[in-house]
Amino acid sequence: MILDSAIPSGPIGEKWTRHKFELKLVNPANKRKFSVIVVGTGLAGASAAASLGELGYNVMAFCTQDSARRAHSIAAQGGINAAKNYTNDGDSVYRLFYDTVKGGDFRAREANVHRLAECSNLIIDQCVAQGVPFGRDYGGLLDNRSFGGAQVSRTFYARGQTGQQLLIGAYQAMMRQVAKGSVKMFPRREMLDLVVVDGKARGIVVRNLVTGELESHVADAVCLCTGGYGNVFYLSTNAKGSNVTAAWRAHKKGALFANPCYTQIHPTCIPVTGDHQSKLTLMSESLRNDGRVWVPKKIGDTRSPDQIPEEERFYYLEEKYPSFGNLVPRDVASRNAKTICDKGMGVGQSKLAVYLDFSDAIKRLGASAVSAKYGNLFQMYEKITDENPYKTPMRIFPAVHYTMGGLWVDYNLMSTIPGCFVLGEANFSDHGANRLGASALMQGLADGYFVLPYTIGGYFAGTKLDKVTASAPEFEAAKKENEAHIHKLLNVKGKRTVASIHSELGHIMWENVGMGRNQAGLEKALAEIPALREEFWKNVNVLGGEGSFNQNLEHAGRLADFLEFGELMALDALHRKESCGGHFREESQTEEGEAKRDDENFCYVGAWDYKGVGVKPELTKEPLTFDNVHLVTRSYK
Amino acid sequence: MxxxxxxxxxxxxxxxxxxxxxxxxxxxxxxxxxxxxxxxxxxxxxxxxxxxxxxxxxxxxxxxxxxxxxxxxxxxxxxxxxxxxxxxxxxxxxxxxxxxxxxxPWRASAFPVIRDCVVDRYSFDRIIQAGGFISVNTGSAPDASAIAVPKDQSERAFDAAACVGCGACVAACKNSSAMLFVAAKVSHLNYLPQGKVEAKRRVLAMVDQMDKEGFGNCSNLYECEAACPKGITVDFIAKMNREYLGATAIYAEKVYGEEM
The missing domain is CATH 3.10.20.30 (Beta-grasp domain)
Incomplete structure (x- = not known):
């Protein structure tokens, strides 16, 4: 298979403008004749549904939660980047583009990233107009901060709840379209299948989570905005309901899955307390702007942190990376925390934590200024740990947070199945091997507000779509197949709970496909995952019925997909013998222990084609070229 | 452990x-x-x-x-x-x-039970659909810094916008009133200059929908404020009532015709 990324020709700064002009248009009066399914109502889904509705398309939006406003974008804390240069510190679209390509460790497409940077300013305008209450200064103008290793202040923020405020904006815009009738909302529905008719995506099969009924929905295009797959690790910062099912089922219908091994481990999460742990809580990495990371110099030092004098503290990030210090990118900060803890230098009961200390910031700025910046994060930390971070340093440890891999899409955000578009975290396109802080919100909204509304028009205008109904054999077959799958889950009637198997899968993934990966570990995972999958299908016990609200059945269905997907992730990690971004391959490191990229052999997108459960998928490579940002080794020293 | x-x-x-x-x-x-x-x-x-x-x-x-x-x-x-x-x-x-x-579970007739402790809160979404938005289409926004918003006003709007729509306020109220939720939503947008254009229509439509959904009235016991996980205060209810009164006097007939 040859992957056509459909990147327009011309200089990088003109590609998107030229492409928008060259895309065929759908006449305003004809838009209502096209229907679009949007799955997922996070930033990508809600912004897409609202914008398509405003244009006049007939939109059907689906989410698993009881309200569209609860999608997990809501949990993003820190901020959203834009190249506004309001701070006069030398930012520009080109610099945001440059930083994002470099931050992604040269594994993203230049053209996509430049478009993202171009859209960034429009997003801020749009959100402010919707009433998103971004932080402002006393002159009433918008405030910015530096975030996640950026050397300019380009991050817009809304206290510690930027994701929630942006999502409320997009959700309200979508609700306005619901009232107008251009968007029809289907809450508490889970997509189980993508239906392909004559080679084109023409609808989905969903399970109504309240009644258990399987429903077919027909449309002229399907947009998957279903987020990332971090919960393959069981413990992650994702919401409990986040899953890979929609993306995985589309993959099984022919959509290639790109770079599944690219996972982001976030450095500032609250450490695990025990086996009962059900999820991990992230604290915005903006905390690293003022917090200093350290551990005691002496291994096994059990004194409380305030008893450890300055000279006996090891500020390892500041020492190792003098120019970036505590603000090194996420992958570097996470890996260093792991290395320190592997050496036995960790703190707290589990020794799997490092300190994040605000005492200097409190001395310098005062407790009230620190509270104004981070108050809600401090409160959250105290509620969870019962420790007051104004008085004692926080304990932090890395946790799985974001997945850069996803369904392969071309420049139009279309997957390898015509008519199936993929937006936001669910696609692979813009963050390469490592996502910079405050870039996820930007990408979700760029895709939904400013990219898809153009490119979907080009698809409709240039494609002949025959009339299809829900009684088409393809829909009937998909429904039957999924009914059978549900029966199979309910009829294993083994001895183990769904959660216990999920937790075991998470353990395999974290140990072998986590922060540091090597051939032996990955091969071990590739043996253990299929074995666990077999155990699941022999010995799981899914309780309750199919015709009712059944959270256990929902979880089982998602786990069944994770048990297939995890294998692909390990396989992708095994084949990529280089270290890049969030993928640290232990065999590929410099003498100082830094990641060593291999541009000669791995400067490509690895996209996998499904061949069956347990059958080796086929790899197709999309070569990456860098004409504007020259390939250099990332250095944060 | x-x-x-x-x-x-x-x-x-x-x-x-x-x-x-x-x-x-x-x-x-x-x-x-x-x-x-x-x-x-x-x-x-x-x-x-x-x-x-x-x-x-x-x-x-x-x-x-x-x-x-x-x-x-x-x-x-x-x-x-x-x-x-x-x-x-x-x-x-x-x-x-x-x-x-x-x-x-939350107990309110506007939140019917789905199963055990799971309830249906789609009534909140319908209240937002009635007017909880600013009518601005994608692409038509002016530059983000075109309108300065006084910091205190912006912060007040934010205090209201912090609402997570959980419905604890309704569950805490003996009348199952949704006043705190609706007040937070109205105030978030009505405090901002961007939201002022539609302020009157918004408060009328949202309160109207709240009533239609079967939420009760307010008896000023402030249980909602005590239960709110985000610290939304009842003075937003006072703001909503003020806005509602003003809007009824001036705009009701224009927007809704004779019946109001």
């Missing part, structure tokens, strides 16, 4: 909206004070399932206090016995060994 708390739980069980519900009593041991309340319920469900029983249904998602999905009345208090948190942020250290804990 496993714990040693022993608890007696009385959990509301109900098959669906139409059937009659009842409390079921469960004993559970080995609970750690570091567990969140929902992790305690996970432990209960794991135990139930090992015994071949289905487990209790309760809503949850982000488990970090921002999505607004979790919704339990614990010992009579929405989100339980702690301030400024959602149920998922409640920890077992707030309870003692030997305690009996009563767990119920």
């Amino acid at each position: 496993s714990g040693n708390m022993n608890l007696t739980l009385k959990i509301w069980t109900q098959k669906n909206a139409k059937s009659k519900g009842q409390f079921e009593t469960i004993k559970i041991g080995g609970i750690s004070p570091d567990m969140s309340f929902l992790e305690m319920l996970d432990t209960v469900n794991e135990q139930q399932m090992k015994e071949g029983k289905e487990g209790f249904a309760f809503d949850h998602d982000c488990r970090e206090g921002i999505c607004g999905m979790c919704s339990l009345v614990i010992n009579g208090l929405p989100h339980g016995p702690d301030n400024l948190i959602t149920t998922c942020q409640l920890h077992m250290r707030k309870f003692k060994d030997g305690d009996t804990i009563v767990i119920e």
Whole structure:
């Protein structure tokens, strides 16, 4: 298979403008004749549904939660980047583009990233107009901060709840379209299948989570905005309901899955307390702007942190990376925390934590200024740990947070199945091997507000779509197949709970496909995952019925997909013998222990084609070229 | 680290909206004070399932206090016995060994029970659909810095915008009033210059929809404020009432015709 990324020709700064002009248009009066399914109502889904509705398309939006406003974008804390240069510190679209390509460790497409940077300013305008209450200064103008290793202040923020405020904006815009009738909302529905008719995506099969009924929905295009797959690790910062099912089922219908091994481990999460742990809580990495990371110099030092004098503290990030210090990118900060803890230098009961200390910031700025910046994060930390971070340093440890891999899409955000578009975290396109802080919100909204509304028009205008109904054999077959799958889950009637198997899968993934990966570990995972999958299908016990609200059945269905997907992730990690971004391959490191990229052999997108459960998928490579940002080794020293 | 708390739980069980519900009593041991309340319920469900029983249904998602999905009345208090948190942020250290804990769903006719402690809150979405937005299409926004917003005004709007739409205010109210929720939503937008254009239409339409959904009225007992995980204060209700009064006098006829 040859992957056509459909990147327009011309200089990088003109590609998107030229492409928008060259895309065929759908006449305003004809838009209502096209229907679009949007799955997922996070930033990508809600912004897409609202914008398509405003244009006049007939939109059907689906989410698993009881309200569209609860999608997990809501949990993003820190901020959203834009190249506004309001701070006069030398930012520009080109610099945001440059930083994002470099931050992604040269594994993203230049053209996509430049478009993202171009859209960034429009997003801020749009959100402010919707009433998103971004932080402002006393002159009433918008405030910015530096975030996640950026050397300019380009991050817009809304206290510690930027994701929630942006999502409320997009959700309200979508609700306005619901009232107008251009968007029809289907809450508490889970997509189980993508239906392909004559080679084109023409609808989905969903399970109504309240009644258990399987429903077919027909449309002229399907947009998957279903987020990332971090919960393959069981413990992650994702919401409990986040899953890979929609993306995985589309993959099984022919959509290639790109770079599944690219996972982001976030450095500032609250450490695990025990086996009962059900999820991990992230604290915005903006905390690293003022917090200093350290551990005691002496291994096994059990004194409380305030008893450890300055000279006996090891500020390892500041020492190792003098120019970036505590603000090194996420992958570097996470890996260093792991290395320190592997050496036995960790703190707290589990020794799997490092300190994040605000005492200097409190001395310098005062407790009230620190509270104004981070108050809600401090409160959250105290509620969870019962420790007051104004008085004692926080304990932090890395946790799985974001997945850069996803369904392969071309420049139009279309997957390898015509008519199936993929937006936001669910696609692979813009963050390469490592996502910079405050870039996820930007990408979700760029895709939904400013990219898809153009490119979907080009698809409709240039494609002949025959009339299809829900009684088409393809829909009937998909429904039957999924009914059978549900029966199979309910009829294993083994001895183990769904959660216990999920937790075991998470353990395999974290140990072998986590922060540091090597051939032996990955091969071990590739043996253990299929074995666990077999155990699941022999010995799981899914309780309750199919015709009712059944959270256990929902979880089982998602786990069944994770048990297939995890294998692909390990396989992708095994084949990529280089270290890049969030993928640290232990065999590929410099003498100082830094990641060593291999541009000669791995400067490509690895996209996998499904061949069956347990059958080796086929790899197709999309070569990456860098004409504007020259390939250099990332250095944060 | 496993714990040693022993608890007696009385959990509301109900098959669906139409059937009659009842409390079921469960004993559970080995609970750690570091567990969140929902992790305690996970432990209960794991135990139930090992015994071949289905487990209790309760809503949850982000488990970090921002999505607004979790919704339990614990010992009579929405989100339980702690301030400024959602149920998922409640920890077992707030309870003692030997305690009996009563767990119920949000109770309001506008929030019908789906199963056990899971309710349907789509009525909140319909209130937003009625007017909880600023009418600006994608692409038509002016530059973000074109309008300066005084910081205090912006902060007030934010205090209201912090609402997570969980519905604890409704569950806490003896009238099942949604005034705090609607007031927060109205105030968020009406405090901002961008939202002023539609301010009057918005408050009228949202209050109208609130009434249609069957939420009750306000008796000024402020239980909603006490239950709110995000610290939304009742002075927003006063603001909404002021705005509503002003809007009724001037705009009602224009927007809604004679009947109002």
